[in-house]
Amino acid sequence: MSNHFSGFTPATINFLRELSKNNNRDWFNERKNDYEKFVKQPSLALIEVMNGRFDDLGVPYISTPKASMFRIYRDTRFSKNKDPYKTNIGLFFPYIRQKSENRPVEAPGIYLHIDANEIFIAGGLYMPLPDQLRAIRERISDEAQEFLTIIKHPVFLQQFPEGLKGETLQRVPRGFATDHPAADLLRMKQYLVSSNIRQDEIFTEQIIDTIEAKSLALAPLLNYFEEAIP
Numbered sequence: 001m002s003n004h005f006s007g008f009t010p011a012t013i014n015f016l017r018e019l020s021k022n023n024n025r026d027w028f029n030e031r032k033n034d035y036e037k038f039v040k041q042p043s044l045a046l047i048e049v050m051n052g053r054f055d056d057l058g059v060p061y062i063s064t065p066k067a068s069m070f071r072i073y074r075d076t077r078f079s080k081n082k083d084p085y086k087t088n089i090g091l092f093f094p095y096i097r098q099k100s101e102n103r104p105v106e107a108p109g110i111y112l113h114i115d116a117n118e119i120f121i122a123g124g125l126y127m128p129l130p131d132q133l134r135a136i137r138e139r140i141s142d143e144a145q146e147f148l149t150i151i152k153h154p155v156f157l158q159q160f161p162e163g164l165k166g167e168t169l170q171r172v173p174r175g176f177a178t179d180h181p182a183a184d185l186l187r188m189k190q191y192l193v194s195s196n197i198r199q200d201e202i203f204t205e206q207i208i209d210t211i212e213a214k215s216l217a218l219a220p221l222l223n224y225f226e227e228a229i230p
Contacts, residue, residue: 005045007204008114012038012089017116020087028085035072043069043089046207050093053212059219061093061110068092088115093215095222106132108222110215112207119202121211122194123218124166125225132229137176137186139228144182150220159195159217166190191225193218 015038019028028035044065051063062068070090076082094107110123128136140147150156151164168187172178176186195214201207 005042005049005205005208007207008042008089008202009038010203012042012114012202013116013199015039016087016089016114019085020116023083023085023087025084039072039089043091047091049208050211053208054093054215057212057216059095059215060097061095061215061219063093067094088113090114093211095219095226097223097226108225110211110218110222112211114202119197119199120194121197121214122192123214124164124190124192124221126190126192128190132225133189135228135230136191136225137173139224140182140185141176141180144180144185147185147224148182150224153217153220155217156221159214160193162194164188164191164193166192191221193221 011034015031015034018031022028047063047065047068050061050068054061054063068091070086070092072085074081074084074086076084089112091112092109093111094109096107106125106127106129108123108125110121113120113122125132125136157163167189168184169189170187172180172183172186177183180186197207197210201210
């Protein structure tokens with residue numbers, strides 16, 4: 001497939017909007033060609049372009065169909081919601097210094113979300129495993145200043161003005177000083193950033209530059225996590 005990506009189109013948004021109103025197999029199967037043309041093909045083209053862009057930049061984000069593209073089909077086995085399809089595009093670029101096709105269960109990375117109502121780029125660690133969380137907290141406990149320098153950097157805050165977010169514990173976890181200067185960071189259970197994207201940005205190649213800018217701003221934080229996680 002050609003790696004030319006010229007943007008998603010209003011037809012992409014329209015397909016996702018209609019799918020959210022007609023989330024059933026008959027409707028989807030009749031419009032499988034529309035899904036391929038307006039959703040899957042441009043997503044794969046963007047993944048291919050970002051793979052080259054990340055290589056050129058020398059940052060270890062992985063951008064491959066296997067690692068980056070979420071399936072449109074929902075896993076309904078354990079969900080009360082039995083709708084068979086996701087109504088959004090989700091592209092994930094894991095940050096892995098030891099490059100591998102196999103994405104770890106929960107890798108730090110950056111994520112592009114597109115649905116009919118909102119578009120955003122998010123990143124960080126969404127659901128760290130217990131041993132990952134422990135390792136990150138231990139590094140923050142020992143090297144809080146380095147962490148604070150990263151999340152207060154002007155470039156980081158320019159790209160993610162709301163700063164670091166995520167669910168937190170009410171108390172500092174056991175084993176860490178309750179009066180630690182970075183106690184608020186030790187209480188975090190997730191380390192997330194998010195930034196809304198204007199819809200018109202995805203209709204041109206501008207989204208490539210936007211992903212690049214945000215991925216570069218986020219890289220020092222993801223690198224901090226990667227170094228902490230055994």
